[in-house]
Amino acid sequence: MAEPGVYLEKLSLFARMLRLEGLTVGPQETADASQVLITLGLEDRAQVKAALRTVFAKSQEEQAAFDRVFDGFFVSEEAMKRQAQEQQQREAQLAEGRRQAEEDLRFRGEPMDIREDLREVYAAMPESERERLRQLMDRYKGNIDRSPELYGSFIHSVFTRALLEQQMLLEDAGSGGMETDPELGLLFRDIGEFKDTEIPRAIAIIQSIARQINGELSAKRQQTGHTGQLDFRRTIRRGLETGGSLHRLVYKKKRHRRRKLVLLCDVSGSMMQFSEFALRFIQSLNQVSESSQVFLFSEDLFEADAFSLQNMDLFRNYVRESGLYGRGTDLGTALAKLCVRRPAVLGPATTLLILSDTKTIDLPRAAQALLEAKRQAGRVLWLNPIPESKWPYVRSIQTMAALCQMIPCSTLRDLAAACRRLVT
Amino acid sequence: MNLDLLKQKMDQAHYIYDDTLAVTLSVALQLGRPLLIEGAAGVGKTEVAKVMAQALDRELVRLQCYEGLDESKALYEWNYQKQLLSIQVNRESLDRDQLTKSLFSDEYLLERPLLQSIRSDKPVVLLIDEIDKADEEFEAFLLELLSEMQVTIPEVGTIRAKTIPFVVLTSNRARPLSEALRRRCAYLYIQYPDxxxxxxxxxxxxxxxxxxxxxxxxxxxxxxxxxxxxxxxxxxxxxxxxxxxxxxxxxxxxxxxxxxxxxxxxxxxxxxxxxxDTLDTSSDHNCGCSHDHGCGGHCHG
The missing domain is CATH 1.10.8 (Helicase, Ruva Protein; domain 3)
Incomplete structure (x- = not known):
């Protein structure tokens, strides 16, 4: 076994990293961990991991964070060498990319007016993409010489657009590789990317989170204060326990009026899977509302009956039979039809929840219809499956987000957080 | 008890476990920490406590939690009937102070599971089952017991544990438990078995x-x-x-x-x-034993 001093120092550093990851690690936990390590030693990695996890991680979510930190911290010597080699290669590639960027991002011998972060993107992007841009520049060489001002702004816009697209791809690649736990990994992955085989697991996660949210809400409501009015029946009944003396008064509890919920779900092409999950989630929250109505739309609007939402197969069949499947998206028409429905669907006690990626035909008409819906409904919330990092690149999102409260929920974790916001 | 011995004892109890579970139990035992087990209903959380009682050769004391559970059901209660009878019998007694004092002695104290577990002469395994069903007030009340291994009874004073029980708390995650309670426990999450x-x-x-x-x-x-x-x-x-x-x-x-x-x-x-009826639960093509032909774990052909 190694000298305790050697790994106690490492342990304290490890505890600091866990704190950075959001775990509550106090001196007691670190002392416990050191006691465990002194007994167990460091020979068996799996054993050390299980033991430290018991001490440091106090919930399933904390266990996932712990695993990430542990796997990054306690690496074997071979893995460390391999990582260092890979890092060296990456740095060499990046240096070469930067040199290339210096050469390529020039227009008629002058450096192009391109942001510094996009230059870094150019340095990191694949050679094939760089070659495509170089070819474009070559193709327009003659035109550039003839009309430098006109083609200057054209080339600049093409380069900027290509670099922004690459930046989005790089951000996606960076956010994907974090999770190693298959169960919790699903929580952080894009809902639209779930494979068919992962859907049952995702549904199990939804059910478990929904149960937890329901429990939290029910506990919270029990704690909330009373009305100040005495509950005579309960007071007298409790008094019987103490021979009729009414020394423990019971008050009437506040009644919580839940809002009426109207769900407007985009079921066109790419939105289908997200809408299924979101609907399932919201339906499992029995504390959300006292009544709810679900409307599905693509180019037209249909009201879904409760039976069709019972499981995924029924839902998909229902969408196919309604003729909404495989069509384009017309949010303006859907919202306009919703606003004129009689008896009125929207009212001051209604929360309108829109599940859509905002991609629609005729954006100005859709924005107009959203304003009308907002006027009629008490509250409008928008659940958007597009990650928040991409919002600045999508014009329709910027338009709609300015008109109502928009919540990003590309992952199950975001969806759970959005549902928590919905009910509180 | 070291890890190998614990594994041996669990084997003797015919308990199927994985290394993570064994290490977690061993660490909790070594540190003398309560063990909080979470997982869906029916994954075998309660069974862990039973097996530990068997493996450690201790008595299992169980406290089933529910909404409204309070100290009188979990810790102690005075035997009111016996106290009343005693007052009747000793009404003529001159020493009133002595009588009052005697009414709050061990003789009239009804031990409930928590008190029983810390006053036992031999260490026990204390199972606090479904702690998420109990109110938050009760959870807060448990903190003194779990961290200091002592409880306070107003009429008697603080009672320190004669022997330290191995405490197992289980939760179905119906509501989140307080951070304070979690911090005092070693933690284990159990999933359905593969x-x-x-x-x-x-x-x-x-x-x-x-x-x-x-x-x-x-x-x-x-x-x-x-x-x-x-x-x-x-x-x-x-x-x-x-x-x-x-x-x-x-x-x-x-x-x-x-x-x-x-x-x-x-x-x-x-x-x-x-x-x-709509589900295909047949196992003709996959018995799950990695043999892929419905053999039930053995290759009968």
Missing amino acids: LDKELAILRAKLPHVDDRLAGQVAVAVQKLRASEAILKKPSIAETLDWVAALDALGIRELTPDALRQTAGFVLKNSEDLAVL
């Missing part, structure tokens, strides 16, 4: 049952748990009941008819029973 583990449990608990039948049941249960249409997922105890029922009926193969006849042992509500 096919191999479920098969191993069936073999360990019901060794006389035909391997082929056990394999088929294990596969069927895995499918039922994976199905989104099933609202209440079958627990390990229900799987064992199901196999025992099939065995008692002399059924050697899980045919659709046999499944329908005995489904009540594994599915406990009418909605789940109604969807059973």
Whole structure:
């Protein structure tokens, strides 16, 4: 076994990293961990991991964070060498990319007016993409010489657009590789990317989170204060326990009026899977509302009956039979039809929840219809499956987000957080 | 107790465990920390406490939590009837102070599970089951016991533990537990067993049952748990009941008819029973034993 001093120092550093990851690690936990390590030693990695996890991680979510930190911290010597080699290669590639960027991002011998972060993107992007841009520049060489001002702004816009697209791809690649736990990994992955085989697991996660949210809400409501009015029946009944003396008064509890919920779900092409999950989630929250109505739309609007939402197969069949499947998206028409429905669907006690990626035909008409819906409904919330990092690149999102409260929920974790916001 | 000895004891108790579970239990024992176990209903959380009692050769004291559980049900209560009788009998007594003092002595104290576990002469295993069902006030009340191993009774004073119990708390995550409680415990999350583990449990608990039948049941249960249409997922105890029922009926193969006849042992509500017909729970092509041909764990061909 190694000298305790050697790994106690490492342990304290490890505890600091866990704190950075959001775990509550106090001196007691670190002392416990050191006691465990002194007994167990460091020979068996799996054993050390299980033991430290018991001490440091106090919930399933904390266990996932712990695993990430542990796997990054306690690496074997071979893995460390391999990582260092890979890092060296990456740095060499990046240096070469930067040199290339210096050469390529020039227009008629002058450096192009391109942001510094996009230059870094150019340095990191694949050679094939760089070659495509170089070819474009070559193709327009003659035109550039003839009309430098006109083609200057054209080339600049093409380069900027290509670099922004690459930046989005790089951000996606960076956010994907974090999770190693298959169960919790699903929580952080894009809902639209779930494979068919992962859907049952995702549904199990939804059910478990929904149960937890329901429990939290029910506990919270029990704690909330009373009305100040005495509950005579309960007071007298409790008094019987103490021979009729009414020394423990019971008050009437506040009644919580839940809002009426109207769900407007985009079921066109790419939105289908997200809408299924979101609907399932919201339906499992029995504390959300006292009544709810679900409307599905693509180019037209249909009201879904409760039976069709019972499981995924029924839902998909229902969408196919309604003729909404495989069509384009017309949010303006859907919202306009919703606003004129009689008896009125929207009212001051209604929360309108829109599940859509905002991609629609005729954006100005859709924005107009959203304003009308907002006027009629008490509250409008928008659940958007597009990650928040991409919002600045999508014009329709910027338009709609300015008109109502928009919540990003590309992952199950975001969806759970959005549902928590919905009910509180 | 070191890890190897603990594993040996759990083997003797015919308990199927993985290394993570064994290490976690060993660490909790070594540090003298309560162990908080979370997981879905029926994954075997309570069983851990029972097995630990068996492995450590200790008595198991169980406190089942529910909404409204308070100190009088969990810690102690005065025996009011006996106190009243004593007052009646000793009414003529001149020493009133002595009488009052005697009324709040051990003689009139009714021990409930928590007090019983810390006043026991021999250390026990204390199981606080489904702590998420109890109110938050009760959770806060438990903190003194779990961290200091002592409780305070106003009429008597602070009672320190004679022996330190091994405390196991279980939760189905119906509501989140307080950070303070979590911090005082070692933590373990248990998931439903995978096919191999479920098969191993069936073999360990019901060794006389035909391997082929056990394999088929294990596969069927895995499918039922994976199905989104099933609202209440079958627990390990229900799987064992199901196999025992099939065995008692002399059924050697899980045919659709046999499944329908005995489904009540594994599915406990009418909605789940109604969807059973639509599910393909047969195991003809995958017995789950990694042999891929419905052999129930052994290659019978």
